Amino acid sequence: MPTATAPDPHGPTVRTGSPTRRRALAAAATALAGALAVGGMVALAPSASAGEFLTNGDFESGTLSGWTCDAGAQAVTGQAHSGSYALKGTPSASATGQCAQTVTVAPNTAYTLSAQVDGSYVYLGVDGGTSTWTASTGAGYAPLSVSFTTGATQTTAKVYVHGWYGEPSYLADDISLQGPGSGTTTPPTTPPTTPPTTPPTTPPTSPPSGDLPTHALVGYLHETFANGSGYTKLADVPDDWNIIDLAFGETDSPTSGTIHFTRCSVSECPSVESDADFKAAIKAKQAAGKKVLLSIGGANGEVQLTTTAARDAFVSSVSSIIDQWGLDGVDIDFENQSLSLNTGDTDFKNPTTPAIVNLIAAIKSLKAKYGSGFVLTMAPETFFVQMGYQYYGTGPFGGQDPRCGAYLPVIYALRDDLTLLTVQDYNSGPIMGLDNQYHTMGGADFHIAMTDMLLTGFPVAGNTSNMFPALAPSQVGIGLPASVNAGNGYTSPDQVDQALDCLTKKTNCGSYTTHGSWPGLRGLMTWSINWDGYSGWAFSHNFDSYFG
Structure with a gap:
């Protein structure tokens, strides 16, 4: 399936800002949602x-x-x-x-x-x-x-x-x-719909905190490539940022499982620091209470752990990178064709698709190796998460896009190990919320509706007997582009504040009625630190202004 091209998206094609690193919407979007108007x-x-x-x-x-x-x-x-x-x-x-x-x-x-x-x-x-x-x-x-x-x-x-x-x-x-x-x-009619009214289950009682502040700011640092936003040295990243995701660990072959992390060359990034200075900057950030993670995947880093050999290679190679640089954990940023569900894999609580099962096992192995301090974050697109409210995998007739909702079994299996989920609320098509209305990116309404789904839970593929359970507020952040250059769906600071007002205080919600209020919502994620710096740090300054 194609992806919508954007100036610098954080999505399933390539990270934008550079013609070879654009993150586009893999659909993210409403691939099979049909039209918004009734015919x-x-x-x-x-x-x-x-x-x-x-x-x-x-x-x-x-x-x-x-x-x-x-x-x-x-x-x-x-x-x-x-x-x-x-x-x-x-x-x-x-x-x-x-x-x-x-x-x-x-x-x-x-x-x-x-x-x-x-x-x-x-x-x-x-x-x-x-x-x-x-x-x-x-x-x-x-x-x-x-x-x-x-x-x-x-x-x-x-x-x-x-x-x-x-x-x-x-x-x-x-x-x-x-x-x-x-x-x-005959004249058109509208079939009745009934949105869910009761949250399905309680969230995890003791989700991992990752030693993060109550409200955290997460950003991606372009570390293996250059684009129009310029190269930013890790030591020069302002103290506002609590989690710094190093973009990206990638594969040479999607099914090998072997991840490599090759820092930007001097020819591509003339101001790049030495490996020694980079490692020193990691330690300095950690000493200041920040978390530095390896972000795996991105648009160019397709990863399909279809075999146990690929699973084991993934664990080994990722461990080597973590150990080499002294990192705090990983961010799973699988895009494009990395995650999809085989025909007949219909229960997100008991997945059977090898690429899904092996990924869950691999991350559990990393968690077991590094212990309770291991930080695990994920940044899927709406297509792989909230789209699961309408469609899951290939569906009952085998004709749907198999990537619909494909992150749900991974999130569910790792929910007790998951530090933070920051779904990309950008480079997305319209997505149906729990009010059974379609919501469009770029304003407070989209972030409110998409986040409400994560904090309330929802029936997968509309099946009320198969509920995806709510996550804890501390496990959820909102993903946004840092500027108009960073991706489609840029949200102005006043609209970001409105979304936060609604979700944390249940005020200023507009037309959408949330299923609760969550003062403990962890915070915001953005693509990217580089683009925020390019735009005068407006995104991070607004975060600081709101949360103090």
Whole structure:
């Protein structure tokens, strides 16, 4: 799946600020969430004969009649698969260019959705069910098709076609939904939803504190590369920063498990300090009560511990880096394809996917080796965590993106060892919150809704009998870009303060109602220390101003 490109994102492609180090949204986003608007409703009178369920699926009306589409969609001529017209969808940085249509269906009935599509990263599916996609159709149209069977009480289905965030326009034509029945158009309706009202379980009673202050500031230091923000020596990092994540430990081969940490060269970073001075700076920071961690992964550091040999190589190589530099622990920043769930792996409490199981075992081995003082942090994207509220892995029909919610089993298994979780609330598409509304990055509302999910807990894939439990407030921080240069979803200081007011005091919440207030919320994380310095330290100064 593609990722949305941003100026300097902390996400699944590369760290930005440099053309080779950009952290983009692996979806982070709403890959399978479908459109935000409900499409036109087509009511059908079921019969024994096969019928077409979609209105204007060939777009020969010359309009988008019957469809509800993201901005920029249009019916175009001269580019059709058949006939005269086709749909042209145009994704943006914040939308997938989706067109959707809702139809009335019969319970316990099989249907087939098909389309001809032309472009890259084009998706076809049914909301809440199966989907399919193509990375590229080459030079012309190619078919996509999915089949699904409705549930015992299901009476509507929303089908969609869309591209992907930041990708070029795509074409779709001859979209068809075949099944028993035929129908006529009726006004749109909205299916009822009921948000969860009761937190599922209590958080860990004694989560590791990592000897952190009550409110901590976390930042990434560009240590193995240079970009437009400039190189910052560790000794020059201001005392505001409580956890300093050295970015990044990476692999040469995704499945080898061997991690290396190669500091930026003099040719790339002319002001880089010597190894001796770097090691001395680590000790000085630690003497001042700061934690210095190895951040593993990032966009270029894809890690897939698919074998026990890779697991053991990971533990050995990471231990060597920790020992060489005298570090306090690790930050798990697995992105892109590092974590995904195998088909049939449906229980986050009992994962079976080797890459997930081996990662959990590897981190537990590191924790056992270094003891209670070992600091463990994670910085996943919303796609791998909060998206799990709607979708988990490949889903019941095997057609969803297998990365949906893929961090949940790791967080759950390590929740008693986890010092801090700082989900990246940026480079993200719209994500559904516990109010069953979509929330968009860049303002207080997004941070409030996303953090409320972590501190309240939520049903995984909507299954109220399978609840992801709340984390302790001391284990949760909010991840943000330090400046407009650092990534999509920059949040102004006043909006950051509003989010903190709501989450810690339950005041100034706007339209969202949280499920509690958490004065012990640990703090904030940012990509990155370098970008904050580049922007005059505005992010860290605002943190200091708020928490004192």
